[in-house]
Amino acid sequence: xxxxxxxxxxxxxxxxxxxxxxxxxxxxxxxxxxxxxxxxxxxxxxxxxxxxxxxxxxxxxxxxxxxxxxxxxxxxxxxxxxxxxxxxxxxxxxxxxxxxxxxxxxxxxxxxxxxxxxxxxxxxxxxxxxxxxxxxxxxxxxxxxxxxxxxxxxxxxxxxxxxxxxxxxxxxxxxxxxxxxxxxxxxxxxxxxxxxxxxxxxxxxxxxxxxxxxxxxxxxxxxxxxxxxx
Amino acid sequence: xxxxxxxxxxxxxxxxxxxxxxxxxxxxxxxxxxxxxxxxxxxxxxxxxxxxxxxxxxxxxxxxxxxxxxxxxxxxxxxxxxxxxxxxxxxxxxxxxxxxxxxxxxxxxxxxxxxxxxxxxxxxxxxxxxxxxxxxxxxxxxxxxxxxxxxxxxxxxxxxxxxxxxxxxxxxxxxxxxxxxxxxxxxxxxxxxx
Numbered sequence: 001x002x003x004x005x006x007x008x009x010x011x012x013x014x015x016x017x018x019x020x021x022x023x024x025x026x027x028x029x030x031x032x033x034x035x036x037x038x039x040x041x042x043x044x045x046x047x048x049x050x051x052x053x054x055x056x057x058x059x060x061x062x063x064x065x066x067x068x069x070x071x072x073x074x075x076x077x078x079x080x081x082x083x084x085x086x087x088x089x090x091x092x093x094x095x096x097x098x099x100x101x102x103x104x105x106x107x108x109x110x111x112x113x114x115x116x117x118x119x120x121x122x123x124x125x126x127x128x129x130x131x132x133x134x135x136x137x138x139x140x141x142x143x144x145x146x147x148x149x150x151x152x153x154x155x156x157x158x159x160x161x162x163x164x165x166x167x168x169x170x171x172x173x174x175x176x177x178x179x180x181x182x183x184x185x186x187x188x189x190x191x192x193x194x195x196x197x198x199x200x201x202x203x204x205x206x207x208x209x210x211x212x213x214x215x216x217x218x219x220x221x222x223x224x225x226x227x228x229x230x
Numbered sequence: 231x232x233x234x235x236x237x238x239x240x241x242x243x244x245x246x247x248x249x250x251x252x253x254x255x256x257x258x259x260x261x262x263x264x265x266x267x268x269x270x271x272x273x274x275x276x277x278x279x280x281x282x283x284x285x286x287x288x289x290x291x292x293x294x295x296x297x298x299x300x301x302x303x304x305x306x307x308x309x310x311x312x313x314x315x316x317x318x319x320x321x322x323x324x325x326x327x328x329x330x331x332x333x334x335x336x337x338x339x340x341x342x343x344x345x346x347x348x349x350x351x352x353x354x355x356x357x358x359x360x361x362x363x364x365x366x367x368x369x370x371x372x373x374x375x376x377x378x379x380x381x382x383x384x385x386x387x388x389x390x391x392x393x394x395x396x397x398x399x400x401x402x403x404x405x406x407x408x409x410x411x412x413x414x415x416x417x418x419x420x421x422x423x424x
Contacts, residue, residue, distance in 0.1 A: 040401055043257040044345045088313065091342075095306045102305075118352045121305055125345040127258055194252045195416060198409030205402035213397060 021144060029151030035128045036159035037208050042128040045119050046160060047197035053176050055115055056164030057157070062101045064153025066123055067132060069097045071149040074137040081138075090133045091124070098123045128156060166200050167191045236366045239359070243370030246419060249346045250378040251412040256346030260379055261404055263337050270383035271376070272330050273337060276319055278372030280341050281350055284308075284315040285368035288351035289361055308351050309342075316342045346375060381411060 035041045045063070050056045073093050074081075081089045102120050106113045113120070123129070132152060137145045168174060171191030173181045190196045234242075249255045256277070263273045291307050320338050324331045331338070341347065350371050354364045385407055394403060 040261065041258070043261065044254050047257065048254040088310075091309050091313070092306060095309050099302060099305050103302075118349060118356070121352055122255075122345045122349055124305060124309060125343045125348050127343055130343060190413075193416065194254065195409045195413040197254065198405050198412055202402050202406035202409060205405060206398055209397045209400075209402055 021147060025144060025147050026151040029148060029153070030155040030158065033152075034155045034159060035152055036156060037205060041131060042126045042156065043201075044122065045126065046163065047194075047201060049116055049119050050160055050163040050167055050197065050200075051171065051192045052115075052168045053161065053164045054112070056160040058105070058112055059116060059119065060153070060157030060160045062105065062120060063123055063126060063129070063156055064150070065101060066094060066097045067129055067149045067153045067156075068146065070094045070129060070133055071137040071145045072142065074133045075140065075142045075145040078138045086138065087130075087134070090130060090138075094129055094133070095124050128152065162204055163197070163200050166204075167196055171196060234363065236363065239363050240366045240370040243367050244374045244377070245415065248374045248378060248415050249349065249371050250375055251408070251415045253349070255349040256344045256375060259337065259340070259344055260375075260382060260408070261401070264379050264382040264386055264404075267380065267383045267387055269333055269337075270379045272334060274372075274376035274379045276323065276334065276338065277341055277344060277346070277375055278369075279319050280312070280315050280344075281347055281368045281372040281375075282365075283318060284312045284347055285350055285354060285364055287311045287315065289354070289364045292355050304355070308348060312347050312351070313342050346371065378411070382408065385411075 029035070033039060036043070036046050042063075045059050049059045070090070070093050074090060077089075098121060101123065105116070105120060132149060136148055140148070165175060168176075169180060170188045173179060173185045173187050188196070191200065243249070247253055250257065250260050259273060259277070264270050288308055288311055291311060292304065295301050295304055295307065316339060319341075320331075323334075323338070350368055354367055359367055382404075386404065389403070389407070398406075
């Protein structure tokens with residue numbers, strides 16, 4: 001046992017010591033550092049394409065793919081890219097994958113392509129992807145990057161679905177194209193229009209703030225009690 | 231689509247289809263830099279300049295790409311043009327107004343990832359605008375961005391002094407405010423179609 005313990009760290013020790021791959025690497029993108037609800041990154045597609053669930057899902061999957069692919073390449077090339085021109089390199093890598101996604105979606109479904117419009121090509125300037133490349137992929141090994149990028153991608157997709165389902169349900173009375181409410185339902189057209197996007201996002205942010213405050217308040221009370229007790 | 235009158239193109243980009251409030255482009259600086267009026271205005275003007283330069287360059291680059299039949303390189307070349315345009319504006323601002331340059335700081339290079347600029351270049355390509363139309367379109371879009379960010383900054387400056395519930399502090403309230411602004415701009419919707 002002792003020999004194993006001694007040999008293991010030297011056998012796979014990278015240049016900089018890396019924290020072990022935990023569940024947290026994956027989960028932080030979904031809840032604690034959710035790109036949309038916590039970090040407020042990549043807002044443009046979040047609001048623009050979420051007027052139906054299908055659009056939201058397609059956008060989320062496309063962004064996740066670009067996140068994974070560009071993360072892989074940046075992580076593999078991280079020792080070869082010169083520091084001074086790294087941002088330009090990342091952008092070219094991202095733009096390449098976005099072009100691929102653009103053509104693939106066009107081939108699969110032209111309706112979807114027309115519904116998403118220029119926002120597929122605008123994935124290039126989505127801050128989440130460049131931010132992950134700069135802050136994570138360029139400093140971590142491939143498995144770490146893949147796990148983290150998939151967490152972030154899923155977090156982003158969930159956020160898009162949160163908005164898309166509410167907006168489609170209230171604005172059109174349907175969910176994924178199926179009618180949910182009866183004929184009596186008067187659709188809230190405003191939810192499908194631009195202001196609706198802002199309002200629904202605002203409500204979700206309020207909701208998450210409320211949860212966070214509720215979770216923190218018992219802790220704060222306990223601290224207060226301790227302080228007063230002393 | 232290529233035969234719209236210049237005034238229509240301008241008004242359409244400036245108010246009716248405002249880039250920030252009805253097309254959702256460039257929301258990151260809109261939410262991020264709109265805290266104070268005296269940084270929001272220079273930011274808006276810098277973005278407008280970059281829009282103007284990059285839209286002109288994008289027009290000629292697209293002509294070049296079409297003539298060589300290599301349109302799949304459009305996205306990459308547009309991004310390269312925008313990055314250089316941002317560099318250009320940054321350098322000239324450093325020379326002519328160092329105080330402003332320092333005030334904007336990190337937000338200046340971040341204009342590169344402002345989707346309003348790439349969006350502008352892509353839209354003018356899709357709609358097949360000619361040179362003059364592209365010029366007017368970029369002016370309108372830049373002006374619209376300035377209007378939106380200045381309105382937002384003025385509102386947020388007044389909001390600083392008002393009492394709001396702790397749950398709604400920060401981003402949630404800002405987004406709600408943007409929704410109200412967007413609702414107001416929707417009132418102009420009939421203007422463009424005539």
